[in-house]
Amino acid sequence: MNFHDVRLPKFVEVFALGQPEFATSVITTISGREVRNLDREAAQQKYLLKNCRLSQGQFEQFNSFFRARRGQSFSFRLRDHADCQVTKQFIATGDGKSTKFPLIKLYDDSVLPYWRKITKPVKDSVNIYIENQLVEAIIDDNNGIITIHEVLATGLVLMADFIFDVCVRFGSDSFTYNYAADNSIELAEIELYEVIA
Template sequence: MSFHDVRFPTTVSYGASGGPRFSTTVQVLNSGHEQRNINWAQARRDYSVDLSPSRGAEWTAILNFFHARRGRAYGFRLKDFSDFRMPRQTIGTGNGVQTEFQIFKRYVDEDLPAAPYDRLLNKIAPGTVHLYLSGSEQASGWSVDATSGILSLELPPAEAVDISLACEFDVPVRFDTDLLQAVIPGPDVHHWQSIKLVEIRL
């Protein structure tokens, strides 16, 4: 899959609306009862971005970004201001052998007996990661691949060592249109359609 490791302008994404979408098939039986089937194991997020009116450098930045992505052809990073931080949480336990761990964010329903939801994080924001082994922060001896979300340690943590981590992250998305349509009502003023962005699976 073609992906450009660049972030959509945050001055625009700050005003985006959207969030996680699941896919559930609901069949209503003759009795009135329902059968529900979960089609996706992981949610897929979609967003609507609106920048109207826009002027000068702001419009130019969007225009350049859209051309560089060739419309829907290439994915990119989006900072979702409604959910971009992962507070410190456990992502694994040492066994004396394993040195690589996939970063994920766990959503827990504390009031109901529902299973936790683990969201894989592939696009980590560089420079935001803090790693802890059994509660002690580690300044060295590890690295994170910001494009895949893989934590790599130089030495395998010993048996039962708690591996916890805090970070910020982006969402891999693409434009959901090949047309950037705008109305120009006056000099250097652009009214453009709300553009949709959809999360892509990596």
């Protein structure tokens, strides 16, 4: 994957409007009944940078960031400030064999909970617990895999606290901007798409 391990500047991130999107095919029968098929199990995040006004210095930084990513060519980290942190998240129950576990976030629901795979944890933000006891572990910041030093014994519960970013790319190879009367520079709507590994 063409990925640069850099984060979109925070002064731009705060303008992002988030949108989780599933893919569903809907077919209506002759009788009027619907048949719905889930085409993609995981939601893809989309973001829209909207109403984004920057100072001259901020614009120079964003412009450099966009050009360094070569438009859509390279993905990067985005912090979704509305959805970026979990505390004491259940990760796994020991099977007596495994030492590696993927980070996940649970979106709880009494009918059908949703598990989201986390691949871009923030460096040094992850705490790992076994039965509520803090333990040392190796965290891969670029795929979200936890490696503990000993096999997780059968029935023991692994949990984690962490902050995470989303791997995104620009939705276009260009962007539009204009110089405003108040000396700020306004970015037109810029789309960002989650890159699912």
